[in-house]
Amino acid sequence: MDRVIEKTRTQRLMKYWPLAVGGCLLVVIALWLVFGNHASTLRVSKEELTINEVKSAKFKDYVRTSGQVMPIQVVQVSPEEGGIVMEKVVEEGTMVRRGDVIVRLSNSNLDLQILNAEAELAEKQNLLRNTQVAMQQDRLNNQTEQAQLDMDTRRKQRTYEQNQRLYSEKLISREAFVQSQEDYQLSAKKGALVAKRLKQDSLYRTVQMDQMEDNLQNMRRNVVLVRQRKDKLEVRSAIDGELGLLDVELGQSITPGQKIGQINDLSDYKVEAQIDEHYIDRVRQGLTATFARGDRQYQLMVRKVYPEVRQGKFRCDFVFRGERPENIRTGQTYYLDLELGQAEQAVIIPRGTFFQTTGGQWIFVLDKSGEKAYRRSVRIGRQNPLYYEVLEGLEPGERVVTSGYEAFKDNEVLVIK
Numbered sequence: 001m002d003r004v005i006e007k008t009r010t011q012r013l014m015k016y017w018p019l020a021v022g023g024c025l026l027v028v029i030a031l032w033l034v035f036g037n038h039a040s041t042l043r044v045s046k047e048e049l050t051i052n053e054v055k056s057a058k059f060k061d062y063v064r065t066s067g068q069v070m071p072i073q074v075v076q077v078s079p080e081e082g083g084i085v086m087e088k089v090v091e092e093g094t095m096v097r098r099g100d101v102i103v104r105l106s107n108s109n110l111d112l113q114i115l116n117a118e119a120e121l122a123e124k125q126n127l128l129r130n131t132q133v134a135m136q137q138d139r140l141n142n143q144t145e146q147a148q149l150d151m152d153t154r155r156k157q158r159t160y161e162q163n164q165r166l167y168s169e170k171l172i173s174r175e176a177f178v179q180s181q182e183d184y185q186l187s188a189k190k191g192a193l194v195a196k197r198l199k200q201d202s203l204y205r206t207v208q209m210d211q212m213e214d215n216l217q218n219m220r221r222n223v224v225l226v227r228q229r230k231d232k233l234e235v236r237s238a239i240d241g242e243l244g245l246l247d248v249e250l251g252q253s254i255t256p257g258q259k260i261g262q263i264n265d266l267s268d269y270k271v272e273a274q275i276d277e278h279y280i281d282r283v284r285q286g287l288t289a290t291f292a293r294g295d296r297q298y299q300l301m302v303r304k305v306y307p308e309v310r311q312g313k314f315r316c317d318f319v320f321r322g323e324r325p326e327n328i329r330t331g332q333t334y335y336l337d338l339e340l341g342q343a344e345q346a347v348i349i350p351r352g353t354f355f356q357t358t359g360g361q362w363i364f365v366l367d368k369s370g371e372k373a374y375r376r377s378v379r380i381g382r383q384n385p386l387y388y389e390v391l392e393g394l395e396p397g398e399r400v401v402t403s404g405y406e407a408f409k410d411n412e413v414l415v416i417k
Helices: 009-014 017-035 108-168 174-231 354-358
Strands: 041-044 051-053 055-059 062-077 083-088 101-106 234-236 241-246 261-276 288-293 296-310 313-321 333-339 344-350 362-366 372-377 379-383 387-392 399-401 413-416
Touching (some): 062 241
Parallel strands (some): 041 413
Antiparallel strands (some): 062 261, 083 101, 101 234, 241 261, 261 313, 288 296, 296 313, 344 387, 362 399
16 A cells, blocks of 8 residues: 655755745846946956046147248249240259349240331321421411411501591592491401411410320330330349249240249248148237257247138248258258147146047046046047147046047946956
């Protein structure tokens, strides 16, 4: 006969273990969800990081750029008259003085224009002389006519006066007296009209002569100018300096205004720099810049800021203040520190490649133990070649990771080992 085996107490409790374990897991998960740190974590090696300390110090507001030494003035060589190159008087690199001939040109059309202008001037001069002779002859004829009219008038006046006395004595008829009176009055009127005409003719001829003389003077000046154009076939230097470029060949046809070379004024130098467009609103005339050459510092001043931006940069010209470096040469490169403002006390951190990833909006900050770094929002202000100015988010004495963040992706905590 079979006997019923009763389960022990332990065996009875064993069937509740799975439920107990599951409940504990649920409690642990719930506690982790409520109180746990959900930030994504990444383990990194300390040797792969660049760690710097946040400091409070004087922030120097400047930008570093490279500049090239240029002559203080460059004058373009361009002929005023076109022609064929007949002679290159000097070569590139030669020192020239103002007025020295650089190139001689030839222009047969200009020679023909000079001959035509001279021939036209001679023709006008002959015409003026002929006109003067004709006007002199007319004046003599008019004077003769006026003299004859004056004499005729005087004769008729005498006849009239005689007839007036005879008529008063009843020795001549009234008709004879009236006729002599009318003859005298008519002759007097003719004389007055002729005198008026002669006066007007004289004024007209005077004006005509003045106009012809002005035209003749203009033609003389035109001939002089045309002859001066021939002198301009000799291309001359406008300043004292070095002929830095001469791009012509014998027999080449040159047009007026064409650039054929340049002259460098070596009496002084300037430094031409290309600066990032980020600073275009802050760079202005009169700002100072410095650069080191050997163990000496030299000063420059902004002379001109060009408003045009090309390929993200704008041009700026500097002139020297005080001494120049020895053996300065055109084309040398200097590295300039351009001061944009006065140095001020600020919270600063060294520049680093982290900025390329974060744009200065956040950074990893180490805790006191130095074993972890946490992502923190910050606000970066000005920057110079060495430091960033921190406006918000960091305190002096804290340590930050300034190396690149490309490998960290979206992790918020770095475990440093």
